[in-house]
Amino acid sequence: MSVALEFPASAQPADKVPLSFGLVLYPGFQALDVFGPLDALNVLSFLYPIKLYVLAETLDPVSTKSPQGLEHPGSAFSQSIVPTHTFDTAPKVDVLIVPGGVGNRPPNDVGSAIAYIRRVYPEAQYLFTVCTGSGMAAQAGVLDGKKATTNKAAFKRISGYRPQVEWVGKARWVVDGNAWTAAGVSAGIDAIFDFIKVVYGEDVASLIANFMEYERHLDPSWDPYAELHGVQ
Amino acid sequence: MSVALEFPASAQPADKVPLSFGLVLYPGFQALDVFGPLDALNVLSFLYPIKLYVLAETLDPVSTKSPQGLEHPGSAFSQSIVPTHTFDTAPKVDVLIVPGGVGNRPPNDVGSAIAYIRRVYPEAQYLFTVCTGSGMAAQAGVLDGKKATTNKAAFKRISGYRPQVEWVGKARWVVDGNAWTAAGVSAGIDAIFDFIKVVYGEDVASLIANFMEYERHLDPSWDPYAELHGVQ
Numbered sequence: 001m002s003v004a005l006e007f008p009a010s011a012q013p014a015d016k017v018p019l020s021f022g023l024v025l026y027p028g029f030q031a032l033d034v035f036g037p038l039d040a041l042n043v044l045s046f047l048y049p050i051k052l053y054v055l056a057e058t059l060d061p062v063s064t065k066s067p068q069g070l071e072h073p074g075s076a077f078s079q080s081i082v083p084t085h086t087f088d089t090a091p092k093v094d095v096l097i098v099p100g101g102v103g104n105r106p107p108n109d110v111g112s113a114i115a116y117i118r119r120v121y122p123e124a125q126y127l128f129t130v131c132t133g134s135g136m137a138a139q140a141g142v143l144d145g146k147k148a149t150t151n152k153a154a155f156k157r158i159s160g161y162r163p164q165v166e167w168v169g170k171a172r173w174v175v176d177g178n179a180w181t182a183a184g185v186s187a188g189i190d191a192i193f194d195f196i197k198v199v200y201g202e203d204v205a206s207l208i209a210n211f212m213e214y215e216r217h218l219d220p221s222w223d224p225y226a227e228l229h230g231v232q
Numbered sequence: 233m234s235v236a237l238e239f240p241a242s243a244q245p246a247d248k249v250p251l252s253f254g255l256v257l258y259p260g261f262q263a264l265d266v267f268g269p270l271d272a273l274n275v276l277s278f279l280y281p282i283k284l285y286v287l288a289e290t291l292d293p294v295s296t297k298s299p300q301g302l303e304h305p306g307s308a309f310s311q312s313i314v315p316t317h318t319f320d321t322a323p324k325v326d327v328l329i330v331p332g333g334v335g336n337r338p339p340n341d342v343g344s345a346i347a348y349i350r351r352v353y354p355e356a357q358y359l360f361t362v363c364t365g366s367g368m369a370a371q372a373g374v375l376d377g378k379k380a381t382t383n384k385a386a387f388k389r390i391s392g393y394r395p396q397v398e399w400v401g402k403a404r405w406v407v408d409g410n411a412w413t414a415a416g417v418s419a420g421i422d423a424i425f426d427f428i429k430v431v432y433g434e435d436v437a438s439l440i441a442n443f444m445e446y447e448r449h450l451d452p453s454w455d456p457y458a459e460l461h462g463v464q
Contacts, residue, residue, distance in 0.1 A: 014306075021309070030271065030274075031267045031270055031271040031274055032267055032268065032271035032444065034267070035263045035264055035266070035267035035268075035271075035311075036264065036267075036268075038263055038311060039262065039263040039264035039267075039417065041309065042262075042263055042296055042309060042310070042311075044309075045303045045304060045307040045309035045310075046302065046303050046304060046307075047304060048304055048306075048307070049304045049305070049306020049307050050304075050306075050307055050309050051307070051308045051309060052308070052309040052310065052311070054311060061293075061314045070278065071277045071278050072277060072278060072279060072280055072281045072282070073281070074246075074280075074281020074282075075277040075278075075281050075282055075283070076283045076284070077253070077273065077274060077276075077277035077282050077283060077284040078277075078284065079267075079270060079274075079284070079286060079313055079314075080313065080314040081311055081312065081313060081314075082293045082311075082312040082313075082314065151445070152445065153443065183445055184443075184444065184445035185271065185443070185444040185445050185446065186421070186444050186445050186446040186447075187445050189418070210457065210460060211385065211416075211417070212264060212416065212417040212418050213383070213384065213415055213416035213417055213418050213419050213457045214417065214418040215449075215456075217447075224447075225442065225445045228442060
């Protein structure tokens with residue numbers, strides 16, 4: 001890649017936009033749920049003075065490996081990310097990012113992450129979830145009364161967590177008020193570009209997408225995976 | 233996400249496929265260059281007994297932050313990955329993965345990574361590069377006489393490193409013999425699915441893509457970014 005990013009004239013000025021991001025991590029998170037959106041935000045950090053806090057229960061590196069060892073028994077294939085803060089020491093964040101992953105499925109305990117989401121959501125400007133991350137936000141109660149979506153293969157389980165949420169079956173992503181919820185895994189990339197478009201400006205979103213050579217899905221109702229996974 | 237992956241009847245058996253992967257990391261790597269392909273391979277690890285070695289010059293966590301601080305001066309926005317081995321202690325790998333990123337641009341020194349690529353390529357079964365990672369493989373001399381592509385915004389610089397490579401301007405990815413080279417950043421996702429299709433089987437590739445809710449680009453000549461960045 002090359003870095004020759006010019007700040008678009010039409011972009012929102014830095015004093016009008018959210019500048020701090022908190023990423024909620026837990027063992028068994030899905031890598032692309034995190035790094036699709038973060039790659040776009042990493043590029044955004046060339047244009048805006050933004051900060052990322054990588055948050056977990058402790059400061060130990062957090063692995064993509066599923067806590068129950070759901071991988072093939074002969075596999076040893078994971079990546080570990082270093083947190084910058086714990087849920088207890090996290091600075092205030094403007095945008096709360098919650099990824100999905102097998103690690104948030106029972107019997108795994110992601111209670112500390114859910115408690116953190118519940119605690120800080122009222123102070124945050126935006127919530128951004130990917131995949132089954134919306135199930136954690138729902139369990140925190142912060143999606144009550146809102147439209148939201150999730151991973152389509154896990155739709156039945158996730159939507160059962162919290163009937164107070166208006167679950168949308170067929171959607172690449174859903175925006176309701178300050179909450180963006182993306183469908184499964186790669187949908188987080190399309191959703192983050194929608195977030196960037198709405199919050200920082202379309203020229204910023206298209207600049208970053210072209211930098212990443214990424215063809216965005218622009219229609220939030222595009223979702224062949226709902227039907228594929230039998231979601232109404 | 234949900235995990236209900238059934239091994240496809242048509243898939244290559246585990247004793248016929250590469251099982252060990254080495255990821256070459258260096259400071260200032262591009263996150264999605266790494267985690268697009270790795271997310272698909274993480275899912276592959278549910279089906280096959282595969283191993284990943286995360287390799288760097290030392291065992292210190294490796295950050296996405298650009299070594300020259302090319303980000304906005306007010307930004308503090310990066311992620312750090314924990315290596316499992318150094319280039320000197322790496323076990324033998326079947327598939328060598330080389331991501332791009334601003335960290336491989338001069339005046340940064342990625343000589344130890346390039347030396348590692350040069351040393352182990354003859355023993356590896358496959359080479360897989362994303363974005364400007366092909367520039368590092370080219371500098372290692374292992375793409376000589378092969379067709380290859382790279383990031384389109386950086387095409388002129390990268391293709392100038394090594395005229396012995398047959399650089400292809402308009403391509404989402406290129407396969408020549410045992411070498412897959414992807415275009416910029418997100419192209420690595422399409423290229424890894426092509427790699428999985430060819431090596432493990434199309435049913436494996438489509439199973440994983442559906443799991444990730446990812447719509448693949450299937451045509452390796454699809455590349456609007458070549459024209460966008462003025463590449464012939």
